[in-house]
Amino acid sequence: MxxxxxxxxxxxxxxxxxxxxxxxxxxxxxxxxxxxxxxxxxxxxxxxxxxxxxxxxxxxxxxxxxxxxxxxxxxxxxxxxxxxxxxxxxxxxxxxxxxxxxxxxxxxxxxxxxxxxxxxxxxxxxxxxxxxxxxxSVGRYIKDPDCNYEKGIRAYLMKEGENFRLVFKHTKEIAYEGIFFKEFGTDFNNGIFKLIKDGETLQVQVIEDIVTELTDVDMEPNENNED
Missing domain, CATH: 3.40.50.620 (HUPs)
Incomplete structure (x- = not known):
């Protein structure tokens, strides 16, 4: 009731x-x-x-x-x-x-x-x-139990050959818009880029400004282990 x-x-x-x-x-x-x-x-x-x-x-x-x-x-x-x-x-x-x-x-x-x-x-x-x-909108956070990432900021992916380059200024060459979560303790742009592709939310790996593939990286805790 x-x-x-x-x-x-x-x-x-x-x-x-x-x-x-x-x-x-x-x-x-x-x-x-x-x-x-x-x-x-x-x-x-x-x-x-x-x-x-x-x-x-x-x-x-x-x-x-x-x-x-x-x-x-x-x-x-x-x-x-x-x-x-x-x-x-x-x-x-x-x-x-x-x-x-x-x-x-x-x-x-x-x-x-x-x-x-x-x-x-x-x-x-x-x-x-x-x-x-x-x-x-897509949340500016990642459910990461270890809290290894800074607060998300608006960013973009620009096609560069077979890869994508992370940039922070919008231009007509932009392929995807999303949120970038930088790893703590790194001088380079390493971390996670959160975007929407074909109606689904993806979290892809960024290594020194470069995304090599738009493959989802599971950053959320296993729900079966939360109880």
Missing amino acids: FKKKKHMDEGLLVCIYYGPNGERLIRRGSKIAKMFDCPLYILTVDAKPFDELDADKSMYITKWKKLAKEVEADGFILKDNEQRPVYKVIAETAREKRATQIIMGQTVQSRWEQITKESIVNLLLKEIPFVDLHII
């Missing part, structure tokens, strides 16, 4: 997509919902039926459902086998749940914009103009 919310004139809808940011968005949404003392709903959309989802996607959904109960969300909504545009589904759900605020991550927005070929923010504002939209 969930605690009865006082402010039913407000409602929060968190839109998540597969990847590590889903949990962060749910927790962020939970904090905001508690501040407003209003209902919290969590939504994810997939074009495939649930029973056709691969193991990774099924794992995410199971994890999100568990977290939804943990934060006392008022509902976890999976819209599977959905052929309509994602923004239409979000707008419909927002109306049904009387949501006044919508939260989505930068990677979620980027992933769905690849499908719609248009800004999902603009499309949603046309559908539901009186709802507040919150786009949560």
Whole structure:
């Protein structure tokens, strides 16, 4: 039994997509919902039926459902086998749940914009103009238990032959924009560069200003060892 919310004139809808940011968005949404003392709903959309989802996607959904109960969300909504545009589904759900605020991550927005070929923010504002939209950017931190990195700063990757060079000034030659986390105790630009590629967040290794490959480096602690 969930605690009865006082402010039913407000409602929060968190839109998540597969990847590590889903949990962060749910927790962020939970904090905001508690501040407003209003209902919290969590939504994810997939074009495939649930029973056709691969193991990774099924794992995410199971994890999100568990977290939804943990934060006392008022509902976890999976819209599977959905052929309509994602923004239409979000707008419909927002109306049904009387949501006044919508939260989505930068990677979620980027992933769905690849499908719609248009800004999902603009499309949603046309559908539901009186709802507040919150786009949560890539965080300026890395969950590293050893705290070996300085606070992240805005940086860019520029293509250089078969590699990428880390730079701190935006030019038209820039291939990727992101956040650079420099290792403590080094005079060179060694560390981690956090970027969005094909709608997914990647953390790639930087060695003396150079990134040789856009391969994700796992910097997060093993969740199975947190208990």
